[in-house]
Amino acid sequence: MAEKLKLQIDGIDVTVNNGTTILDAARKANIHIPTLCYHEDLCVAGNCRVCVVEVGGSKALVPACAMPASEGMQVRTNTGKVRLARKHIVELLLSEHNADCTKCYKNGNCELQYLASEMLTGDPLYIDLVPEHNYTIDRFNSAIIKDDSKCIRCQRCVRTCEELQSVSALDVAYKGNKMKISTFFENPLFEVVCTNCGQCVLRCPTGALIERNYIDQVWDAIYNPNKHVVVQTAPAVRIALGESLGMAPGKIVTGKMVAALKRLGFDAVLDTDFTADLTIIEEGHELLNRLKRVLVDKDPTVALPMATSCSPGWIKFIEHTFPEYLPNLSSCKSPQQMFGALAKTYYAQKKGIDPKTIVSVSIMPCTAKKFEADRPEMRSSGYKDVDFVLTTRELGIMIRQAGLDFESLPNEHFDSIMGESTGAAVIFGSTGGVMEAALRTAYEVVTGRPVPFEKLNILPVRGTEGEVREASIKIEKTLPAWSFLEGVELKCVVANGLAHAKRVMQSVKDGTANYHFIEIMACPGGCLGGGGQPIPTNPEVRSKRKAAIYEEDMGMPIRKSHENPEIAEIYKEFLGEPLGHKSHELLHTHYTPRKRY
Amino acid sequence: MAELVQRVDLIFGEYSDEKYKVLEETLSRSNEDIIKDLLNSGLKGRGGAGFPTAMKWKYAAEQPVKEKYVVCNADEGEPGTFKDREILSKVPRKVFSGMAICAKVIGAKKGFIYLRGEYRFMLPALQVELKEFHVYAKKLKLDFTIEIKMGSGAYICGEESALFESMEGKRGEPRNKPPYPTVSGYLSKPTVINNVETFVNVVVICRIGPVQYRKLGTQDSRGSKVFSVSGDTPKPGIYELELGMPLVRFVEEFGDGDTKAVQVGGASGFCVPMKKFKDTIIGFEGVPTGGSMMIFNSSRSMYNVLHNYLGFFEEESCGQCTPCRVGCQQLKKGIEAVKRGDKPVVYLDQLMKLSETMKITAKCGLGQSVANSFSSIVNNFKEEMIY
Ligand SMILES: Cc1cc2nc3c(=O)[nH]c(=O)nc-3n(C[C@H](O)[C@H](O)[C@H](O)COP(=O)(O)O)c2cc1C
Numbered sequence: 001m002a003e004k005l006k007l008q009i010d011g012i013d014v015t016v017n018n019g020t021t022i023l024d025a026a027r028k029a030n031i032h033i034p035t036l037c038y039h040e041d042l043c044v045a046g047n048c049r050v051c052v053v054e055v056g057g058s059k060a061l062v063p064a065c066a067m068p069a070s071e072g073m074q075v076r077t078n079t080g081k082v083r084l085a086r087k088h089i090v091e092l093l094l095s096e097h098n099a100d101c102t103k104c105y106k107n108g109n110c111e112l113q114y115l116a117s118e119m120l121t122g123d124p125l126y127i128d129l130v131p132e133h134n135y136t137i138d139r140f141n142s143a144i145i146k147d148d149s150k151c152i153r154c155q156r157c158v159r160t161c162e163e164l165q166s167v168s169a170l171d172v173a174y175k176g177n178k179m180k181i182s183t184f185f186e187n188p189l190f191e192v193v194c195t196n197c198g199q200c201v202l203r204c205p206t207g208a209l210i211e212r213n214y215i216d217q218v219w220d221a222i223y224n225p226n227k228h229v230v231v232q233t234a235p236a237v238r239i240a241l242g243e244s245l246g247m248a249p250g251k252i253v254t255g256k257m258v259a260a261l262k263r264l265g266f267d268a269v270l271d272t273d274f275t276a277d278l279t280i281i282e283e284g285h286e287l288l289n290r291l292k293r294v295l296v297d298k299d300p301t302v303a304l305p306m307a308t309s310c311s312p313g314w315i316k317f318i319e320h321t322f323p324e325y326l327p328n329l330s331s332c333k334s335p336q337q338m339f340g341a342l343a344k345t346y347y348a349q350k351k352g353i354d355p356k357t358i359v360s361v362s363i364m365p366c367t368a369k370k371f372e373a374d375r376p377e378m379r380s381s382g383y384k385d386v387d388f389v390l391t392t393r394e395l396g397i398m399i400r401q402a403g404l405d406f407e408s409l410p411n412e413h414f415d416s417i418m419g420e421s422t423g424a425a426v427i428f429g430s431t432g433g434v435m436e437a438a439l440r441t442a443y444e445v446v447t448g449r450p451v452p453f454e455k456l457n458i459l460p461v462r463g464t465e466g467e468v469r470e471a472s473i474k475i476e477k478t479l480p481a482w483s484f485l486e487g488v489e490l491k492c493v494v495a496n497g498l499a500h501a502k503r504v505m506q507s508v509k510d511g512t513a514n515y516h517f518i519e520i521m522a523c524p525g526g527c528l529g530g531g532g533q534p535i536p537t538n539p540e541v542r543s544k545r546k547a548a549i550y551e552e553d554m555g556m557p558i559r560k561s562h563e564n565p566e567i568a569e570i571y572k573e574f575l576g577e578p579l580g581h582k583s584h585e586l587l588h589t590h591y592t593p594r595k596r597y
Numbered sequence: 598m599a600e601l602v603q604r605v606d607l608i609f610g611e612y613s614d615e616k617y618k619v620l621e622e623t624l625s626r627s628n629e630d631i632i633k634d635l636l637n638s639g640l641k642g643r644g645g646a647g648f649p650t651a652m653k654w655k656y657a658a659e660q661p662v663k664e665k666y667v668v669c670n671a672d673e674g675e676p677g678t679f680k681d682r683e684i685l686s687k688v689p690r691k692v693f694s695g696m697a698i699c700a701k702v703i704g705a706k707k708g709f710i711y712l713r714g715e716y717r718f719m720l721p722a723l724q725v726e727l728k729e730f731h732v733y734a735k736k737l738k739l740d741f742t743i744e745i746k747m748g749s750g751a752y753i754c755g756e757e758s759a760l761f762e763s764m765e766g767k768r769g770e771p772r773n774k775p776p777y778p779t780v781s782g783y784l785s786k787p788t789v790i791n792n793v794e795t796f797v798n799v800v801v802i803c804r805i806g807p808v809q810y811r812k813l814g815t816q817d818s819r820g821s822k823v824f825s826v827s828g829d830t831p832k833p834g835i836y837e838l839e840l841g842m843p844l845v846r847f848v849e850e851f852g853d854g855d856t857k858a859v860q861v862g863g864a865s866g867f868c869v870p871m872k873k874f875k876d877t878i879i880g881f882e883g884v885p886t887g888g889s890m891m892i893f894n895s896s897r898s899m900y901n902v903l904h905n906y907l908g909f910f911e912e913e914s915c916g917q918c919t920p921c922r923v924g925c926q927q928l929k930k931g932i933e934a935v936k937r938g939d940k941p942v943v944y945l946d947q948l949m950k951l952s953e954t955m956k957i958t959a960k961c962g963l964g965q966s967v968a969n970s971f972s973s974i975v976n977n978f979k980e981e982m983i984y
């Protein structure tokens with residue numbers, strides 16, 4: 001099928017498959033062609049025109065990202081004509097761009113800035129158009145800030161929101177000189193269907209879409225001697241943080257991360273993985289309980305399939321898009337919010353600290369977690385359960401601010417309590433991880449035996465990018481209490497990226513699917529590809545992070561949530577039993593139907 | 598006044614195709630035959646770009662796909678063009694016939710007319726005509742229907758790929774090419790898109806034959822052309838004339854005696870100053886036009902003319918690609934600054950280079966053709982830009 005063709009780029013012979021673009025062919029030959037609107041995760045737009053090249057004989061230049069290579073094609077990527085055109089284009093972008101780089105959050109991590117420096121743009125070639133444009137900044141959202149004065153109209157965000165997430169909160173409005181990226185009726189992001197997933201932030205080449213950062217607030221808390229600042233770190237942070245600090249993708253830096261957090265001055269460095277394990281216990285029991293009420297009690301009020309609730313982008317998505325399915329969501333809070341609720345109750349009690357003085361910080365691969373922490377229902381400790389949410393990127397900045405040489409830090413251990421975790425919690429960071437972790441526990445609860453998969457690796461539910469993964473697990477030889485599940489085929493589905501989530505929910509709605517348990521992660525690849533992760537995040541980077549997560553899982557001494565000793569302890573000392581009264585008070589929540597406007 | 602330019606009456610007159618006779622006759626011919634005739638006729642698209650119609654149809658016919666479309670581009674947005682309106686109201690049957698012949702040749706069952714938003718008033722009459730057409734089509738056992746889709750007034754939606762996007766209910770933004778419409782057009786299916794007048798020319802060729810047709814025009818510009826004449830002329834209006842005439846003859850006929858420049862091909866065309874009237878051929882070997890001929894006399898400021906065009910482009914650019922979106926703004930702001938004295942005269946050279954970059958890097962014909970009017974006006978009327 002894949003026929004080969006040969007072309008020449010800058011005099012170098014390159015052989016590629018039919019259908020390959022000039023850009024990909026050039027990359028294969030290690031020839032760098034600059035790009036701006038291009039992104040590996042998205043369809044080709046060809047609108048910035050920075051990647052133009054000369055193709056044999058033709059007067060006009062062609063965009064390398066969009067032009068397929070053809071047999072015998074002669075491509076020149078570095079002629080005077082090409083360089084001048086590119087320089088003009090970058091200068092044009094700069095003339096519309098509010099280039100106050102030193103005040104910009106993306107200073108030093110901006111693709112436009114990088115191109116400008118590569119092209120040695122000196123005094124502006126063109127007239128400054130910024131004063132002509134009535135640019136607006138949307139600062140009303142707790143998670144994402146949108147600054148139109150930084151926008152270069154590459155539409156990466158638009159394509160992200162539509163293609164990967166099926167949300168289309170962002171779209172192109174107006175035309176010509178007034179063309180801009182906007183929202184429904186130009187409402188602020190917090191008033192539209194935006195899920196705060198931050199995938200647009202991950203792909204914005206400039207500072208037009210950034211996370212709202214809480215770095216100064218966290219420093220202030222750390223410096224305040226009257227505050228006890230606890231920090232929790234999500235599973236997917238430890239396999240990506242290194243990238244923010246100059247390390248190659250796919251490095252597991254758990255120990256260095258803990259060391260760094262201690263050096264930053266946090267009073268206790270704890271682990272979201274602990275509450276990930278707790279989530280498994282609660283959610284696993286919730287699933288079994290729902291199955292029982294449906295299969296044995298024939299209770300028509302119980303909603304199946306049950307869907308996971310750890311991904312706040314997914315939660316806001318379903319609230320907007322399928323509000324009639326909110327009863328299907330697990331009532332479990334996300335691990336972040338379980339942690340927050342326990343930090344100011346259980347932890348405070350055990351440590352004898354006044355919860356009023358506790359500042360609870362979380363480090364997340366996610367921007368939607370910022371919004372989640374601000375939800376009015378997330379105050380079950382009597383205080384705001386999680387005070388500040390920082391992304392992996394923000395933590396990277398703090399570590400640099402503190403002057404730490406990250407790579408040379410020693411490996412240190414999480415503090416106790418709420419610092420112990422298992423491999424099951426680690427894999428929360430990847431699509432399919434919650435499913436696998438839940439099955440490792442639920443199967444054992446029901447049968448008294450470990451899941452029948454080699455080394456506990458339930459490969460069939462490990463999610464794959466760009467794919468909805470279905471699996472069924474047959475339950476056999478149950479313990480007497482669970483005999484109603486004997487022979488039941490537990491039908492599971494795993495999806496990542498909201499576009500796929502939508503497909504799954506649509507099939508549930510149409511009645512074409514018959515699942516028991518649905519795992520959804522809002523971001524492509526799961527949390528490892530979260531909107532708060534280091535930039536760039538692309539297919540190659542994600543696959544390295546994924547490998548790191550499963551490597552970390554395999555390296556953990558305990559790999560099933562219910563075997564986490566701190567979990568046993570918290571039930572014994574504090575919570576009582578799964579789904580018990582205290583759990584409901586602190587660990588479970590409810591959802592809000594929202595409009596699809 | 599003696600007539601200096603040869604009037605032709607192929608498009609509007611002679612034969613109104615009352616009973617779809619040409620269509621009926623043509624349907625009995627082989628596709629190869631029809632394409633051969635079109636090729637021999639030398640017909641090039643009348644929408645502006647001048648692509649050989651026979652080749653377009655041939656490519657689409659060769660696509661091994663069942664679902665194909667015929668689209669008639671009646672968006673007519675080029676400033677100074679108003680001839681498609683006239684054609685569609687006077688001889689709609691010829692347009693439908695041309696589309697039907699195309700459908701037969703390429704194997705399409707469905708056709709669309711993309712009608713400029715401002716032409717909504719023509720809709721009722723066209724619908725009546727279409728009803729008739731569908732009756733005849735049935736009689737002729739032709740499995741082909743035509744539907745009218747309305748534009749919404751954006752110039753860019755006349756660009757073929759933006760037009761498809763618009764027809765599909767999306768924002769009218771040009772697509773990357775390749776793939777070309779003959780491979781992937783409306784709904785990503787092979788599509789032939791032609792200008793209103795092109796379809797009528799097909800009917801003319803089918804009726805009088807390529808040999809007769811070739812007698813009109815020049816080597817590269819065969820046949821007649823419907824011109825929309827406006828500006829400083831005692832007789833503005835629509836004229837069907839032979840293609841390939843020297844501009845000087847046109848000016849002698851239509852000018853007011855004081856013509857200093859003619860803008861050939863609308864805002865995206867070229868400005869020809871008086872001194873070049875003699876050597877300029879109106880046609881594909883010289884200055885091509887989709888029909889717009891704007892005549893300016895010595896009372897006109899060419900700075901204002903250019904400023905107006907740039908304002909038009911600045912607003913009508915779809916805004917997606919950098920060279921066009923920002924380039925148009927810069928050209929307009931740039932000539933303003935030079936005029937005011939805020940920028941030195943040499944800044945015009947910088948702008949000229951910019952327009953050249955726009956020509957070779959913009960994504961679609963809109964951005965690519967801004968340089969046409971810009972460079973031809975600035976080069977020929979530099980003093981007017983400065984003083
Ligand atoms: C900005 C822009 C506007 C255009 N507007 C029209 C139009 O209004 N009518 C038209 O027939 N072609 C228009 N075209 C040309 C079309 O893209 C296309 O080339 C034409 O419809 C092909 O038909 P033809 O081969 O019969 O000329 C436009 C092109 C551009 C770039």
Ligand code: SF4
Nearest residue numbers: 915917918921961964
């Ligand atoms: S050249 Fe202009 S109209 Fe065409 S795609 Fe680019 S911005 Fe849009």
